[in-house]
Amino acid sequence: MAGSILVYALHDGAGKFNNNSLGAISEAAKLAGELGSQAGVVVVGDVADDACAALGAYGATKVHRAKAVEEGLAQPVVDVMAKVMNEDDYSYALFGGGLLGFEIGAGLTARLNAGVTMEVTAVKVAEGKLVAERPVLQDTAIVDVGYVGDKGIIIGRLNAFDLKENAGGQAEVVDIEVELSEWSTRARMRQRGEQRGADVNIEDADILVGGGRGLGEKDNFKLAEDLAEALGGAVAATRAVVDAGWYPYAAQIGQTGKTVAPKLYLAAGISGAIQHKVGMQNSEHILAVNKDPNAPIFEFCDLGVVGDLHKILPKLTEALKAKRAG
Amino acid sequence: MKICCLVKEVPDAAVQKRIDSGTKRLDRSGEKNLSPFDTHGIEAAMQIREGGAAEVDEIVAVTMGPETAVRALHKSVALGADRSVHLTDGALQGSDVNATGYALAKVLESEQPDLVLLGQQSDDGECYTIGAVVADHLKMPSLTQVIEIKLEDGKLICERQAEYGYDTVEIDLPAVISVGDAINEPRYPSLKAIMGAKKKPLDTKATGDVGIEAGEVGEGGSKTQVLGINPPPAKESGEVFEDEDTAETVAKIVAWLDERKLI
Numbered sequence: 001m002a003g004s005i006l007v008y009a010l011h012d013g014a015g016k017f018n019n020n021s022l023g024a025i026s027e028a029a030k031l032a033g034e035l036g037s038q039a040g041v042v043v044v045g046d047v048a049d050d051a052c053a054a055l056g057a058y059g060a061t062k063v064h065r066a067k068a069v070e071e072g073l074a075q076p077v078v079d080v081m082a083k084v085m086n087e088d089d090y091s092y093a094l095f096g097g098g099l100l101g102f103e104i105g106a107g108l109t110a111r112l113n114a115g116v117t118m119e120v121t122a123v124k125v126a127e128g129k130l131v132a133e134r135p136v137l138q139d140t141a142i143v144d145v146g147y148v149g150d151k152g153i154i155i156g157r158l159n160a161f162d163l164k165e166n167a168g169g170q171a172e173v174v175d176i177e178v179e180l181s182e183w184s185t186r187a188r189m190r191q192r193g194e195q196r197g198a199d200v201n202i203e204d205a206d207i208l209v210g211g212g213r214g215l216g217e218k219d220n221f222k223l224a225e226d227l228a229e230a231l232g233g234a235v236a237a238t239r240a241v242v243d244a245g246w247y248p249y250a251a252q253i254g255q256t257g258k259t260v261a262p263k264l265y266l267a268a269g270i271s272g273a274i275q276h277k278v279g280m281q282n283s284e285h286i287l288a289v290n291k292d293p294n295a296p297i298f299e300f301c302d303l304g305v306v307g308d309l310h311k312i313l314p315k316l317t318e319a320l321k322a323k324r325a326g
Numbered sequence: 327m328k329i330c331c332l333v334k335e336v337p338d339a340a341v342q343k344r345i346d347s348g349t350k351r352l353d354r355s356g357e358k359n360l361s362p363f364d365t366h367g368i369e370a371a372m373q374i375r376e377g378g379a380a381e382v383d384e385i386v387a388v389t390m391g392p393e394t395a396v397r398a399l400h401k402s403v404a405l406g407a408d409r410s411v412h413l414t415d416g417a418l419q420g421s422d423v424n425a426t427g428y429a430l431a432k433v434l435e436s437e438q439p440d441l442v443l444l445g446q447q448s449d450d451g452e453c454y455t456i457g458a459v460v461a462d463h464l465k466m467p468s469l470t471q472v473i474e475i476k477l478e479d480g481k482l483i484c485e486r487q488a489e490y491g492y493d494t495v496e497i498d499l500p501a502v503i504s505v506g507d508a509i510n511e512p513r514y515p516s517l518k519a520i521m522g523a524k525k526k527p528l529d530t531k532a533t534g535d536v537g538i539e540a541g542e543v544g545e546g547g548s549k550t551q552v553l554g555i556n557p558p559p560a561k562e563s564g565e566v567f568e569d570e571d572t573a574e575t576v577a578k579i580v581a582w583l584d585e586r587k588l589i
Contacts, residue, residue: 012490072493074458075467099454099488103470106458109424115549116423118455131553136352141345144553152549155455186467186498190483193490207588231589239487243473243508249491256487264588285586286564287579298566303582307569315576320589323580 002150003037003128006064006081006090009055010100013071013192015047020096022058023161027123028094029059030164034125038062040090041171042081044069049173056171058164063173064088072192074103075184082111083178091151092130094123097158097278099256105155114151119274121160130154138274138296158255158278197248200234207233207264210253210280211241214269214290214309218246223313224268230320236260238276254279268309272297289313327380327499329371330437331407332430332444332460333364333389335398350552351420360398363445365405365512366505370443370475372406373510379477384408388433390418390426400523404515409527411437417533420545427459429543432536434464441482442502446471457504468502469495473509 005028010018028039040062041055052063066080081093081104093108095101102118109116117132121142124131132145132154202208209231211224221235228235237247239254253260255275265283270276272288272295280286281300288301289309298304305312338357346353368387375382387402387410389395399410413433421429434442442464447454454470461468474485482497486506497503515523533540541547569575583589 010489018489072488073469073495075462078462099471099486102454103458103468106423106427106455107462107468109455110427110459110462113424113549115551116455116459117550118423126553135558137345139558142556142558143345143350144556146551146553148549148551181465183461183465183467186501187469188496190494190496192493193488194492194494196492240508243487243506249487256489264583264586285588287582293566293568298564300561300564301566302564303579304564304566305569305575305579306566307572307575311572312569312575312579315572316579319576319580323589 001037002089002091003032003035004040004088004090005032005037005092005094006040006042006085007060007094008077008081008101008104009041009043010096010098011043011045011047011071013045015051017055018096018098019163020098020156020158020161023159023163024094024096024156025055025058025060026164026166027161029166031123031125031130035128037091040064040084040088042066042077042084044077044080045071052173053170056169057166059166060171063171064176065173066176066178069178069180070189072189073187074100074107075187076180077104078107078111079180079184080176080178081108084176085112085151093153095155096161097156097255101155105153109153112151114149114153115147116153116155117145118155119157120154121157123154138299159259195249197250200248200250202234202236202251202253203258203260205234206262207231208236208260208262209233209266209268210236210238210270211247211268212238212270213240215241216269216310220310221247223310227266227268227313227317230317230324231264231266233262233264238270267297267301268313270297271295272300327382327440328384328386328438329374329382329441329443330386330388330434330439331364331367331371331402332442333368333387333398333402334361334448335359335389335391335395336361336448345555347555350555358394358397360401361445361448363447363507364402365445366507366509367443367445368402368405368407369510369512370505372513374475374477377477386411386437386439388430388437389413390429390433396528399528401515403526404519404523405512409529411529411531413531413536415533417540417544420548421543422548422550423455423459424549425543425547427456428463429533429538430456431460431463432538433531434460436536440499442466444504446504446506454504457502461502464502466500466502467497469497470504471506472503473506475503475505475509
């Protein structure tokens with residue numbers, strides 16, 4: 001039905017759906033309600049009937065399942081979504097935040113010759129069409145983007161869409177066969193979801209000290225660890241330092257890592273790029289130490305210190321220890 | 327093997343960026359530079375050339391943009407590209423992501439590369455997406471945000487971080503790969519390379535030269551439309567101060583934490 005919205009539901013390969021995808025389904029259902037259309041979902045891989053039908057709880061009316069297509073790479077999903085959008089007359093594709101959503105949405109844009117908006121934080125209905133709100137220039141302005149033509153792609157920012165369970169019951173599950181494009185078969189997953197480094201728990205900590213590239217080198221994570229210990233918290237990290245092998249993946253915050261909301265987030269040597277911000281911006285208090293006065297983190301922290309963390313962190317640790325002892 | 331590196335000229339990091347309220351586009355005046363993300367793509371190409379797993383005949387820097395964008399190409403050549411291609415045409419102005427991806431794919435088609443490399447994001451506009459758009463127009467496999475590339479029996483073995491940890495993916499050539507900044511540490515160009523950059527071949531192409539349909543690009547060919555620009559919801563801004571006396575700074579932080587019962 002025209003105006004209908006198709007959502008890609010990412011899962012871990014074992015049928016556990018990603019919370020950002022569930023949020024996108026909730027959002028699609030809400031918008032479809034306003035448009036008088038429907039929210040459908042695409043699932044790839046052999047996910048159980050029950051798990052697919054249960055997406056109805058978030059407002060999906062129909063789940064298109066491509067059992068034979070493997071989860072994890074974008075281009076096969078582009079083939080699936082392009083087919084479903086054309087044959088079932090969906091007008092929009094909606095993605096929760098995440099790397100695969102970006103890739104699939106981008107591929108779909110080319111395939112359908114449709115407009116795309118990414119990093120979207122809200123979607124509204126105007127004159128019977130969807131309008132995407134996208135923050136730009138380090139969130140200093142929000143652009144309203146409309147779509148020309150009969151299809152549009154909306155890629156949400158991480159955690160943009162709240163997960164809402166509706167009264168909706170079970171979704172209808174339809175199996176589909178999709179012939180993959182030749183080029184979609186030319187990338188093959190060798191290993192998915194490898195965990196690197198120790199398994200640490202940062203999601204339950206009330207206080208987190210986040211370490212970024214500004215720490216300078218791997219060994220300097222000791223400064224963050226000492227400070228975290230003095231504060232009674234744990235240490236988190238940015239993607240840059242995790243990719244560099246300075247800290248375990250399990251401690252990573254942001255786009256492809258964890259989302260946290262501690263009482264205190266102390267950012268040490270973190271510039272505050274959007275990919276990191278989306279994973280920690282709901283922290284109650286944000287304190288930042290960075291030597292670059294232009295670092296974006298100073299735009300959204302509660303207390304910011306422009307200075308050398310190598311000087312400040314050890315002294316702060318010392319002062320906190322002395323206070324505790326005294 | 328021929329590698330094309332997609333590069334982009336972006337406003338310098340120190341330039342205050344703004345949106346032109348008339349055109350509703352990013353005001354791209356002021357100091358500009360090669361996108362730092364793209365320097366990682368060029369470096370990745372250089373490392374493939376120097377790594378010896380494949381014979382790299384040519385590294386070509388490709389950009390789309392106004393006349394000034396030649397500076398990004400000169401910088402790319404100074405960093406190691408052998409020559410460059412500049413797609414520039416008034417008809418391209420105002421192209422959205424899809425139209426830009428289509429136009430870039432057309433230039434790349436005329437070059438027939440075995441591998442297309444680019445930075446994972448552009449710093450100023452579209453995020454993460456252009457590589458995947460270009461790939462689908464070219465009907466090539468692609469992967470974005472790659473942090474390691476190895477060549478094995480004429481195939482690429484790529485690593486990247488996705489939602490559930492690190493993925494290792496095998497990809498046949500030709501392919502489009504966007505690289506993350508963790509993939510390498512771009513080298514500094516030598517003075518000699520900087521001086522010689524302007525002497526390396528630079529082809530300037532207009533839309534008609536590479537078969538771009540004028541109706542598919544520019545503002546008219548774009549499928550998105552900026553309807554309005556609004557300020558973000560007001561947020562109480564925090565206090566930012568400079569560390570002059572570290573003992574004082576620390577005392578201030580401790581007092582701040584104390585007031586909020588965080589210690």
